[in-house]
Amino acid sequence: MNTSISSDSNGYFTADRSADVVNARMGKAINPRLAALMRSVVEHLHTFAWDVGLTQEEWEVAIKFLTEVGQMSSPERQEFILLSDTLGLSMLVDSINNRRPIGATETTVFGPFHVEGAPILDMGANICLDGKGERCLFEGRVLDMDGSPVAGAYLDVWSDNADGYYDVQQPGIQPKWNNRGVFVTGADGKYSFCGIRPIPYPIPQDGPVGQMLTALGRNPYRPAHMHFMIKAPGFQKLITHTFFSGDPYLESDTVFGVKKSLVAAIEPADGQGTWRSTFDFVLAPLV
Amino acid sequence: MNTSISSDSNGYFTADRSADVVNARMGKAINPRLAALMRSVVEHLHTFAWDVGLTQEEWEVAIKFLTEVGQMSSPERQEFILLSDTLGLSMLVDSINNRRPIGATETTVFGPFHVEGAPILDMGANICLDGKGERCLFEGRVLDMDGSPVAGAYLDVWSDNADGYYDVQQPGIQPKWNNRGVFVTGADGKYSFCGIRPIPYPIPQDGPVGQMLTALGRNPYRPAHMHFMIKAPGFQKLITHTFFSGDPYLESDTVFGVKKSLVAAIEPADGQGTWRSTFDFVLAPLV
Numbered sequence: 001m002n003t004s005i006s007s008d009s010n011g012y013f014t015a016d017r018s019a020d021v022v023n024a025r026m027g028k029a030i031n032p033r034l035a036a037l038m039r040s041v042v043e044h045l046h047t048f049a050w051d052v053g054l055t056q057e058e059w060e061v062a063i064k065f066l067t068e069v070g071q072m073s074s075p076e077r078q079e080f081i082l083l084s085d086t087l088g089l090s091m092l093v094d095s096i097n098n099r100r101p102i103g104a105t106e107t108t109v110f111g112p113f114h115v116e117g118a119p120i121l122d123m124g125a126n127i128c129l130d131g132k133g134e135r136c137l138f139e140g141r142v143l144d145m146d147g148s149p150v151a152g153a154y155l156d157v158w159s160d161n162a163d164g165y166y167d168v169q170q171p172g173i174q175p176k177w178n179n180r181g182v183f184v185t186g187a188d189g190k191y192s193f194c195g196i197r198p199i200p201y202p203i204p205q206d207g208p209v210g211q212m213l214t215a216l217g218r219n220p221y222r223p224a225h226m227h228f229m230i231k232a233p234g235f236q237k238l239i240t241h242t243f244f245s246g247d248p249y250l251e252s253d254t255v256f257g258v259k260k261s262l263v264a265a266i267e268p269a270d271g272q273g274t275w276r277s278t279f280d281f282v283l284a285p286l287v
Numbered sequence: 288m289n290t291s292i293s294s295d296s297n298g299y300f301t302a303d304r305s306a307d308v309v310n311a312r313m314g315k316a317i318n319p320r321l322a323a324l325m326r327s328v329v330e331h332l333h334t335f336a337w338d339v340g341l342t343q344e345e346w347e348v349a350i351k352f353l354t355e356v357g358q359m360s361s362p363e364r365q366e367f368i369l370l371s372d373t374l375g376l377s378m379l380v381d382s383i384n385n386r387r388p389i390g391a392t393e394t395t396v397f398g399p400f401h402v403e404g405a406p407i408l409d410m411g412a413n414i415c416l417d418g419k420g421e422r423c424l425f426e427g428r429v430l431d432m433d434g435s436p437v438a439g440a441y442l443d444v445w446s447d448n449a450d451g452y453y454d455v456q457q458p459g460i461q462p463k464w465n466n467r468g469v470f471v472t473g474a475d476g477k478y479s480f481c482g483i484r485p486i487p488y489p490i491p492q493d494g495p496v497g498q499m500l501t502a503l504g505r506n507p508y509r510p511a512h513m514h515f516m517i518k519a520p521g522f523q524k525l526i527t528h529t530f531f532s533g534d535p536y537l538e539s540d541t542v543f544g545v546k547k548s549l550v551a552a553i554e555p556a557d558g559q560g561t562w563r564s565t566f567d568f569v570l571a572p573l574v
Contacts, residue, residue, distance in 0.1 A: 025503075052324055
């Protein structure tokens with residue numbers, strides 16, 4: 001006959017209350033925010049396993065996949081961020097933490113390619129230093145919620161080159177600060193600069209996230225976009241992109257960065273191959 | 288004025304239906320089981336972020352933690368399995384996939400220390416080869432659901448030594464097959480062997496999972512246990528442990544392996560320091 005000890009306490013595992021058993025194990029004196037986060041993690045993790053009836057083999061595949069994601073990561077490559085991006089989590093976290101009043105320009109993901117310290121240029125200056133790509137004028141205004149121009153706004157802009165790479169991805173191949181610059185608005189709130197029409201590019205596909213996208217029948221592309229980080233005194237910092245109407249990947253951005261309001265007009269500027277993309281940014285006041 | 292293109296389709300990101308946007312992106316022709324699993328992963332991930340209001344900084348900590356878990360892993364050390372174990376997921380997956388009729392002995396986690404090919408020994412033989420530890424007799428029967436003895440059952444048993452390590456963790460220090468053996472029941476279904484009284488041991492604490500346990504105010508210990516893998520023709524394979532009544536970690540096993548029914552009696556056998564632990568195993572028939 002088996003002998004089991006009896007107890008009124010709840011430290012023993014039972015499948016039907018497994019998340020509670022795990023969460024009850026946390027110490028009483030720990031950081032309350034950490035406790036709340038872990039409680040939710042454990043509940044979702046266990047509910048997931050129950051809901052789908054996770055098999056031992058599927059669990060093994062998941063362990064192997066997550067391990068490979070970690071091992072693919074290096075100072076130059078963050079595969080877990082890529083995983084977060086391609087599962088839409090990065091965009092959701094961006095949205096949760098950057099709510100804007102209706103009418104203000106929406107945010108999107110920062111991305112890994114911003115570089116601090118780009119040169120401050122005169123309005124209208126050219127940021128394309130490698131001579132590649134289709135010339136494109138970027139024009140518009142920085143406004144407040146009332147539609148009045150914002151003076152002294154810093155627009156930090158960056159994009160890929162015509163081969164689909166940022167300068168920092170190709171040191172020694174692209175000139176430093178290629179397709180990057182900072183512009184400061186005057187009293188009219190207007191900005192303008194000359195760059196290239198950015199091109200869609202795939203995220204790195206040689207790791208486990210690329211394999212996941214293939215298994216899920218998803219494309220690895222981001223639609224073409226120009227990055228903007230806009231700072232002005234008295235206003236919330238705005239990190240966003242503009243996209244371009246007609247881009248084939250607008251509704252299949254592999255990192256889900258496209259909000260409809262961020263799709264800018266783009267049209268021929270001069271009949272000689274130069275494009276013009278116009279977009280007005282509306283900044284939300286500091287709260 | 289901003290210009291946005293209008294569309295009836297749903298590929299654009301919006302925070303309030305973010306999981307749906309992500310899941311709608313999956314191809315139509317993919318493996319349906321994979322699709323169901325990913326749908327649930329994405330829904331839980333997004334609901335979690337919403338529920339807790341995940342901040343950008345918390346997201347960064349999570350990315351860093353998961354990356355470190357991956358990078359701590361090697362052929363000798365699987366930190367993601369340790370994470371799954373310490374979050375109770377491994378036990379839940381074990382339970383989901385190894386349901387047993389009431390009355391049959393319950394399963395628990397296999398653990399990483401089983402070695403195939405341990406020597407087959409005569410009943411009563413000693414498996415402790417390093418001379419360390421408190422001597423303990425393990426005795427009992429292998430029964431079917433009707434309480435009849437099961438003949439020809441193979442009991443593959445293994446435990447740590449008196450220092451809290453399995454032989455495979457200390458090659459060259461412990462003798463090969465120390466505290467391991469296989470026993471085969473006769474017509475009476477009885478088993479008996481001599482080993483040591485196993486001791487509680489901590490899981491590896493020098494990685495991110497150890498840091499997590501510290502932050503959560505949890506102990507890293509497993510209660511003492513003897514591993515059993517029992518196979519008999521016509522019965523479901525049983526992978527389980529026996530624990531020992533009175534162990535201080537029964538209700539705080541860091542991997543949640545203890546089910547109440549698996550706690551065996553342990554008592555002095557001879558007044559000279561030898562222990563006796565008795566447990567009967569009840570096998571479920573093949574279905």
